[in-house]
Amino acid sequence: MVKNDPNLIDVPEELFETAESRHFEGETVLGELAAGPDTYRFAAPVAWSVDITNTGDALLVMGTARARAACGCARCLEEVTYDLEGDIEGYFIIGGADAVAPDDLEGDEFSRLPDNHVIDMVPLIVSALLLELPLVPLCDDACQGLCPQCGANLNEGPCACASDGGAAAGGPFAALKDFDFGV
Numbered sequence: 001m002v003k004n005d006p007n008l009i010d011v012p013e014e015l016f017e018t019a020e021s022r023h024f025e026g027e028t029v030l031g032e033l034a035a036g037p038d039t040y041r042f043a044a045p046v047a048w049s050v051d052i053t054n055t056g057d058a059l060l061v062m063g064t065a066r067a068r069a070a071c072g073c074a075r076c077l078e079e080v081t082y083d084l085e086g087d088i089e090g091y092f093i094i095g096g097a098d099a100v101a102p103d104d105l106e107g108d109e110f111s112r113l114p115d116n117h118v119i120d121m122v123p124l125i126v127s128a129l130l131l132e133l134p135l136v137p138l139c140d141d142a143c144q145g146l147c148p149q150c151g152a153n154l155n156e157g158p159c160a161c162a163s164d165g166g167a168a169a170g171g172p173f174a175a176l177k178d179f180d181f182g183v
């Protein structure tokens with residue numbers, strides 16, 4: 001660990017021997033995470049644990065990140081919580097800027113280990129958790145959402161608009177159509 005920053009792993013010297021492996025774990029405060037139009041909030045730090053293994057050419061970082069994320073339901077805005085467990089995967093090529101990247105890896109599948117030998121866990125944790133988030137956050141697949149006219153939460157029962165079928169069908173001013181304005 002790097003002093004004062006629990007999100008950084010200072011790779012120890014012994015991990016630069018091929019086939020060496022070490023275990024690391026910690027907690028990372030994320031606060032909020034934007035995923036498309038949605039923002040997920042974390043009330044507690046994200047717990048993570050990884051094994052870092054020297055493959056000869058690279059340091060392979062593998063493990064898990066666990067967190068509870070909260071987001072507003074896309075239909076009714078009620079808070080929904082998700083218990084997430086994502087796979088952390090990182091591949092950091094050793095040897096500085098001159099190191100040759102493996103032929104079988106795309107550019108976005110690996111990083112280069114920085115010269116200071118420090119690995120920032122935050123991007124790895126964010127990638128792991130993003131993969132676990134739903135495409136659309138819903139409190140329930142059958143969520144009825146909000147009434148477009150009065151804003152009532154329809155999961156709590158029908159609103160006045162629904163019982164007055166004519167008004168619901170004709171919009172908020174439908175009730176006025178029979179009103180004699182005296183013109």
Ligand SMILES: [Zn+2]
Binds near residue numbers: 074075077
């Ligand atoms: Zn909902």
Ligand SMILES: [Zn+2]
Binds near residue numbers: 150151159162
């Ligand atoms: Zn309504």
